Amino acid sequence: xxxxxxxxxxxxxxxxxxxxxxxxxxxxxxxxxxxxxxxxxxxxxxxxxxxxxxxxxxxxxxxxxxxxxxxxxxxxxxxxxxxxxxxxxxxxxxxxxxxxxxxxxxxxxxxxxxxxxxxxxxxxxxxxxxxxxxxxxxxxxxxxxxxxxxxxxxxxxxxxxxxxxxxxxxxxxxxxxxxxxxxxxxxxxxxxxxxxxxxxxxxxxxxxxxxxxxxxxxxxxxxxxxxxxxxxxxxxxxxxxxxxxxxxxxxxxxxxxxxxxxxxxxxxxxxxxxxxxxxxxxxxxxxxxxxxxxxxxxxxxxxxxxxxxxxxxxxxxxxxxxxxxxxxxxxxxxxxxxxxxxxxxxxxxxxxxxxxxxxxxxxxxxxxxxxxxxxxxxxxx
Ligand SMILES: *Cc1c(COP(=O)(O)O)cnc(C)c1O
Numbered sequence: 001x002x003x004x005x006x007x008x009x010x011x012x013x014x015x016x017x018x019x020x021x022x023x024x025x026x027x028x029x030x031x032x033x034x035x036x037x038x039x040x041x042x043x044x045x046x047x048x049x050x051x052x053x054x055x056x057x058x059x060x061x062x063x064x065x066x067x068x069x070x071x072x073x074x075x076x077x078x079x080x081x082x083x084x085x086x087x088x089x090x091x092x093x094x095x096x097x098x099x100x101x102x103x104x105x106x107x108x109x110x111x112x113x114x115x116x117x118x119x120x121x122x123x124x125x126x127x128x129x130x131x132x133x134x135x136x137x138x139x140x141x142x143x144x145x146x147x148x149x150x151x152x153x154x155x156x157x158x159x160x161x162x163x164x165x166x167x168x169x170x171x172x173x174x175x176x177x178x179x180x181x182x183x184x185x186x187x188x189x190x191x192x193x194x195x196x197x198x199x200x201x202x203x204x205x206x207x208x209x210x211x212x213x214x215x216x217x218x219x220x221x222x223x224x225x226x227x228x229x230x231x232x233x234x235x236x237x238x239x240x241x242x243x244x245x246x247x248x249x250x251x252x253x254x255x256x257x258x259x260x261x262x263x264x265x266x267x268x269x270x271x272x273x274x275x276x277x278x279x280x281x282x283x284x285x286x287x288x289x290x291x292x293x294x295x296x297x298x299x300x301x302x303x304x305x306x307x308x309x310x311x312x313x314x315x316x317x318x319x320x321x322x323x324x325x326x327x328x329x330x331x332x333x334x335x336x337x338x339x340x341x342x343x344x345x346x347x348x349x350x351x352x353x354x355x356x357x358x359x360x361x362x363x364x365x366x367x368x369x370x371x372x373x374x375x376x377x378x379x380x381x
Contacts, residue, residue: 047193051194058236076098077099078101098326105132160288209234261289322348325349
């Protein structure tokens, strides 16, 4: 029996064809394919503007900058997230302030955020954790009147919906990831979507050294226009190679979501009948893409989370520990947040695991995972 992976990107001949077309064209850096990918992405996510960048981490950095977050500001973030969420505020000289999350969804809520607001709070980074849509409206109802910007970290959220629209569509600004661990991939890559034209313009310049004329435009003219550097920028460009793959991947998104939700439904049907296991589910007001299909392990399930991981591994099934907490990492030891300071985040992180779920997973592979959960519970599969 071969190993069941926790995640695998779905790539095919179409991506290969798109890549070779770009290579044949002779233009591989940021150019027409990046512009086309941005237009497609904006349409798909019902966003007014989309700006492609090299990663979601870069997107978070630029989102904070264009939203005006500066030295000395505070930015509320969940600790229960991939560490990039917590790191980004520091890039602009701001301080990340951790808020706890909801025990059911794993997302920030207006209640958990309100507890840590201060006079210095300038922004909140609200994550659609594992693809589960965050309750954005209640966060904005809290933050908008106080002049606090809510940045939606939709790194894992492509294909999830909130209030019948794609996640991110209701945000002032949202950021996305195309790392292979996410729903669609460009190898590495990210996107910013925003309702503000001026924020999009500035992000577009900042990703390219804040040049007043883009490299692609200069290349298009025989006598290159003289450029100006309007502020200190970065090289956060996506390449046309990546964007060409992204365009194909975006076309696959509806099919990916449909298949993931089918697999999730089967998992959930079995898991809800096993005492002591709880599966991630659609929250009220939205649907998840099940980017991470996680389960919480508790009494009376006979194995704890780590034992269940070991049991799965012994059957050549690769599961993963739940989402990390940033505040317990050495990088954040200086904040002095001891055990118990974010009880829900810690509980979820320590008692959940992510099960295999990917587009090309076979029914047989899923059956192996389900039967392992049943034997782990002492039941006959
Ligand atoms: C993966 C992830 C990121 C970082 O994305 P990259 O594209 O790898 O930089 C940021 N935030 C969240 C919530 C993520 O899951």
